[in-house]
Amino acid sequence: MTPARKKRLSLxxxxxxxxxxxxxxxxxxxxxNIMFFFSPxxxxxxxxPANKDFRVGGMVVEGTVKRPGDGLTVEFDLxxxxxxxxxxxxxxxxxxxxxxxxxxANGKLDADGEFIAQEVLAKHDENYMPPExxxxxxxxxxxxxxMDKKGI
Amino acid sequence: xFKWFVTWFHRFGSPPHFYRLAGRWLPWxxxxxxxxxxxxxxxxxxxxxxxxxxxxxxxxxxVHVPAAWMSMFIYVVMAFCGIxxxxxxxxxxxxxLSCSAPIGASFTFLALVTGSLWGKPMWGTYWVWDARLxxxxxxxxxxxxxxGLYGAIDxxxxxxxxxxxxxxxxxxxxxxxxxxxxxxxxxxxxxxxxKFDKPSIDIRMLxxxxxxxxxxxIYYVIALFQAARAAILQRxxxxxxxxxxVKP
Amino acid sequence: xxxSEFFNMGGYAVFVWSSFGxxxxxxxxxxxxxxxxHKQYLAKLKRQEMIKxxxxxxxxxxxx
Numbered sequence: 001m002t003p004a005r006k007k008r009l010s011l012x013x014x015x016x017x018x019x020x021x022x023x024x025x026x027x028x029x030x031x032x033n034i035m036f037f038f039s040p041x042x043x044x045x046x047x048x049p050a051n052k053d054f055r056v057g058g059m060v061v062e063g064t065v066k067r068p069g070d071g072l073t074v075e076f077d078l079x080x081x082x083x084x085x086x087x088x089x090x091x092x093x094x095x096x097x098x099x100x101x102x103x104x105a106n107g108k109l110d111a112d113g114e115f116i117a118q119e120v121l122a123k124h125d126e127n128y129m130p131p132e133x134x135x136x137x138x139x140x141x142x143x144x145x146x147m148d149k150k151g152i
Numbered sequence: 153x154f155k156w157f158v159t160w161f162h163r164f165g166s167p168p169h170f171y172r173l174a175g176r177w178l179p180w181x182x183x184x185x186x187x188x189x190x191x192x193x194x195x196x197x198x199x200x201x202x203x204x205x206x207x208x209x210x211x212x213x214x215v216h217v218p219a220a221w222m223s224m225f226i227y228v229v230m231a232f233c234g235i236x237x238x239x240x241x242x243x244x245x246x247x248x249l250s251c252s253a254p255i256g257a258s259f260t261f262l263a264l265v266t267g268s269l270w271g272k273p274m275w276g277t278y279w280v281w282d283a284r285l286x287x288x289x290x291x292x293x294x295x296x297x298x299x300g301l302y303g304a305i306d307x308x309x310x311x312x313x314x315x316x317x318x319x320x321x322x323x324x325x326x327x328x329x330x331x332x333x334x335x336x337x338x339x340x341x342x343x344x345x346x347k348f349d350k351p352s353i354d355i356r357m358l359x360x361x362x363x364x365x366x367x368x369x370i371y372y373v374i375a376l377f378q379a380a381r382a383a384i385l386q387r388x389x390x391x392x393x394x395x396x397x398v399k400p
Numbered sequence: 401x402x403x404s405e406f407f408n409m410g411g412y413a414v415f416v417w418s419s420f421g422x423x424x425x426x427x428x429x430x431x432x433x434x435x436x437x438h439k440q441y442l443a444k445l446k447r448q449e450m451i452k453x454x455x456x457x458x459x460x461x462x463x464x
Binding site: 261379 | 406409410411412415416418419420422423426427430431434435437438441442445446448449450453
């Protein structure tokens with residue numbers, strides 16, 4: 001490589017490193033805002049904003065889904081295997097909503113510490129397999145790959 | 153091996169050679185693409201079983217994931233061309249960069265729209281501002297920026313240098329897209345195939361996915377060759393070899 | 401699996417088929433537009449070349 005080319009190449013690399021460091025600092029500063037949801041443990045620790053809408057994510061606890069009254073209102077517990085928060089929601093649930101499913105609810109905490117949601121979204125994991133394989137895995141008691149990662 | 157590579161590089165670096173080679177390869181590549189895409193579609197839509205969680209809707213994966221992979225791959229190719237343009241002032245790299253941008257933008261657009269069509273029935277929403285979706289949208293804007301900037305400058309050699317810088321700077325976004333689902337909480341799922349663990353997808357579902365990814369990769373080469381041939385002809389219209397080519 | 405079951409996609413037909421359809425259309429356009437552009441440009445250059453060579457011939461005939 002000629003010296004001129006070498007100089008140009010190192011200038012480019014310097015530019016990329018500079019931009020990467022700048023973006024890295026910016027993202028680090030914005031970390032809180034980029035986090036899409038808080039966990040029930042975050043709420044318990046008081047990290048969630050009060051009197052402001054935020055999202056909470058976790059797994060729907062088996063056997064806690066109740067439909068008091070008209071059937072459109074649902075109530076269920078959400079856990080991250082550490083803390084539990086009760087969620088109340090009136091509206092249409094996504095197809096994937098079921099017990100044991102990871103979900104994300106958007107809303108705010110009321111005075112009793114219950115989460116009043118305006119929107120419920122379902123999160124699916126990164127595992128793809130036919131139902132038979134899933135059944136077989138459950139029966140043999142194999143842990144689900146990747147399920148442990150973030151609770152959901 | 154290295155010597156062979158250098159010869160190959162130089163041959164592809166010369167516009168008339170590229171023009172002729174691309175013309176000769178195109179029919180073969182097109183045949184290969186058709187075979188791969190038919191195999192991938194048959195495997196994905198017919199042979200692969202439905203997913204335990206998402207049922208039949210998971211089949212959107214066969215266009216969404218390859219499109220998303222290509223959207224990132226093509227940007228990296230453009231950044232590499234950008235370095236070659238700025239350091240070696242190579243004409244062919246200018247053509248490959250400018251011709252790749254619309255193809256990459258299309259794949260990004262497809263990844264976003266098919267993802268949205270997948271999100272509505274599964275997540276319950278077409279769009280959320282989570283890290284993965286937002287960084288992919290930024291990628292679309294980077295592509296549109298490259299296309300716009302290249303079009304706005306009349307002297308194409310100057311234009312190529314400007315978009316080279318934009319491509320190189322924008323490449324910082326690529327690792328952000330990939331790791332966004334690991335660095336931050338997101339609604340989007342984590343990686344299924346592109347991780348160090350073994351892929352967490354049934355083999356009957358994985359093979360069609362890889363076939364579709366291969367088909368999209370071949371498609372990129374076809375679309376690039378097609379666009380590059382047009383661009384070469386336009387740029388070199390006053391050169392000797394084009395005159396020979398169009399002689400009645 | 402019956403044909404109607406296949407097209408129904410377990411009730412997700414709208415989402416699945418519009419994804420595949422849109423992908424097909426976008427990829428086709430991306431292939432066809434540069435193909436047509438190249439063809440038209442080549443034809444234009446050939447036409448110009450033909451006119452040029454004819455003019456050259458005429459001027460050559462006139463001068464001789």
